[in-house]
Amino acid sequence: MKRVFFFLLFLSASISFSQNAVKSFFKLSRPEKCWVIFHPFAALKVMDLAGVATYRADSLKCDKTFDGDLNGGQLDAFRHAYWMALNVQKISRKKAEKLGVKHEKGNYLDFKKRKNEDCTLPDSVSCAMDLFNNRAGLEIGLKNRGSSEQELVEAVKSEVLNGNLKKIKKDQHGNLIDCDGKLIEKEAFKAKWNSTKCLIKSNE
Incomplete structure (x- = not known):
């Protein structure tokens, strides 16, 4: 009640x-x-902070120091980490972390309903990537409490470019490849939660 x-x-x-x-x-x-x-x-x-993080990630698409990839790439990593860094400025770490976990649980339910996130179905590797970057974002936010929004942006950008976040491995044409560098055919992960996608450091 x-x-x-x-x-x-x-x-x-x-x-x-x-x-x-x-x-x-x-x-x-x-x-x-x-x-x-x-x-x-x-x-x-x-x-409103998820929207702020999405806006900031979108604004970096023209930044040539990043790969411009909002779906599994550096900008996707930035978005999740920055979102959590913003959240932990406003609420406790425990609550912010739980929100991130609930979001990923929602993605699993979306997968079961065949509901896309960012134009693609969620999967196990994408979820692992998001959870890792969420946790990294919490640490960034805690280390930069009291920082301005722009200072926080720069802190997260630095972590991405230094390889402290995770992204999904792709070839130079943006095609998904596994950890051995072999092309992953779309049919191999279509409508499957468990995936052979490969997580790598965000600066690789």
Whole structure:
């Protein structure tokens, strides 16, 4: 009953803050909705940060020091790490980490429903990549508490370029390859959770 009260309070506060916030809630996966219900006030603090991280990653597409890859590449790694770094500026590490885990659980449910994330079906390797970069982002955020948004961007960029995050291995044409450098045919991972994709350092 107490949780229902706090959830209703969250919705009330969200409505006064933004009608879009309420719409956003109903677009979340079931695990993410559970996180919001259990942490309504934390949710209010971080509700827009995923969008901020996506915007920042998109803005780096023209930066020639990055690979320009938003789906499994350096910019994907940046987006997840920066998102968590922002979150831990606003809420506790424990709550932020749980949010990241719930998001990935939502991706698994999306896979089961054949629902795409970033134009592709989620899979086990993409999930492992995201979780690794989420945890790295938490550490970056904790080390840079009190930093400006731009300073935080630079801190995450540095971690990407120094190889401290993870990305998915691809050839020079953007084709997926396994850890032995062999091309992965689309049929090999189509509609399969377990994948032969290969995680590598973000500067490789």
